[in-house]
Structures are given as structure tokens and as C-alpha cells.
Amino acid sequence: MSGGAEDDFGAFVAARATTLLRLAHLACGDRAEAEDLLQTALERTYRNWNKVRHDSPEPYVRRxxxxxxISRARRRAILRMIPVRVLPDTPARSDDVDLREVLMDALRALPPRQxxxxVLRFWEDLSEQxxxxxxxxxxxxVKSQCxxxxxxxxxxLGEESVEGVIGHGRA
Structure with a gap:
């Protein structure tokens, strides 16, 4: 890769790494694995940078x-069942301090594609298309999985908690 292309890649990573790490964390539910996911994605992007950089590279990295x-979750599911913490019987409230943890547990319990x-629709605010x-x-x-x-x-979580966290009318 030429010096200019490397500089472009470095600038892209510097500008978007935090947002992409947040996406990775929401996609897998674990900070350490999110860092690993982001590293893998950036490595693959770097190898294809000359093809990707002229288009918008962020959708490529997201994908x-x-x-x-999804692949890692499927691989783990084949090897063993993933234990999930039991969620509380009472719905969480938006003012509840533990809402973030309960929401992350609920997200982890979803199948990888869902x-x-x-994550893409509500945290990344992408359209269905x-x-x-x-x-x-x-x-x-996308509509059926959502x-x-x-x-x-x-x-x-309860209807009120989901609507409070995700928003109204976007299902």
C-alpha cells in the first residue's frame, strides 16, 4: 500500500474507531471480543483498502x-450452549440504574442475526434498506428479524422499557 493510502486508512481509523468499537460491542455483547472483532474488521479492510477507500469504507467495516x-456466535453455539443470565421477573424502568446491564443481557440472548x-437499525440508525x-x-x-x-x-424487558430505550414507532 502506498504512503497516501496508508495515511487515508490511518485517518479513517482515527475518525471512526470509537463508533465502530461501539457497534462491535453491541453486536457481540463483550468488550474484549468487541475489540477483537474491530481488529479483525480493520485488518480485512486494510487488506482491501485500495478497493474500499474510494467508496464509503464504513459500511464495508460494519458488514x-x-x-x-454472527459467524463467531454460530461457531460457539455449535460447540456449546451459551449460558444466559436469568432476567428479572419485573420489567426494568428507564430510570433503573441496571437498565443497561439488563438490556445487554437481553441483547445477548437474541440470536446473532436478530x-x-x-443494533444496526436502532443504535447505528440505519434504514431497513x-x-x-x-x-x-x-x-x-430485516423487517421479520426486527x-x-x-x-x-x-x-x-417489558413494553415500556423497550420503547423507552429503542424509541417509538420504528418496529
Whole structure:
């Protein structure tokens, strides 16, 4: 890679690393694994930088993060069942100090594809079409996965908590 291309890549990483790390953390639910996911995504992006840099590189990196998170989750599921902490019987309130932890537990309990859809749609604020492009699927798949994920989150957290965290009218 030429010096200018390396400088471009370095500038991209410096500008977007925090946002991409947050996406990785939400996609996998673990800080250490999120760092590893981001490193893997940036490595793959670096290898393809000459192809990717002229387009918008961020969607490419997002797609690598989400696909890698899904692949790793599937691999772990094949090897062993992932234990999930039991969620409280009472719905969490938005003013509850533990809401973030409860929400992360509920996200971890979702299947990888549903978790990816929720993270891309509501935390990354991507449209259904953009989410479908990142995941390489149809818009209808995004809609159905989102609907199922929100139903599971509502069952785990309670209707008011989900609406308070994710927002109204975006299902």
C-alpha cells in the first residue's frame, strides 16, 4: 500500500474507531471480543483498502463486524450452549440504574442475526434498506428479524422499557 493510502486508512481509523468499537460491542455483547472483532474488521479492510477507500469504507467495516460476530456466535453455539443470565421477573424502568446491564443481557440472548438487525437499525440508525445491504439479505428479512427481536426484547424487558430505550414507532 502506498504512503497516501496508508495515511487515508490511518485517518479513517482515527475518525471512526470509537463508533465502530461501539457497534462491535453491541453486536457481540463483550468488550474484549468487541475489540477483537474491530481488529479483525480493520485488518480485512486494510487488506482491501485500495478497493474500499474510494467508496464509503464504513459500511464495508460494519458488514465485516456484523458478519464476523454472527459467524463467531454460530461457531460457539455449535460447540456449546451459551449460558444466559436469568432476567428479572419485573420489567426494568428507564430510570433503573441496571437498565443497561439488563438490556445487554437481553441483547445477548437474541440470536446473532436478530441482534445484528436491532443494533444496526436502532443504535447505528440505519434504514431497513441500509441494514439489508450490510447483512446481505432482503428488506423483508430485516423487517421479520426486527419484529421477532423486538417481540423477544418486549417479553424480556417489558413494553415500556423497550420503547423507552429503542424509541417509538420504528418496529
Amino acid at each position: 465485516v463486524i456484523v458478519n464476523t460476530a 441482534r445484528a438487525v436491532v 441500509q441494514t439489508a445491504q450490510v447483512l446481505g439479505c432482503a428488506i423483508g428479512t 419484529s421477532r427481536a423486538l417481540a423477544k426484547l418486549r417479553a424480556a
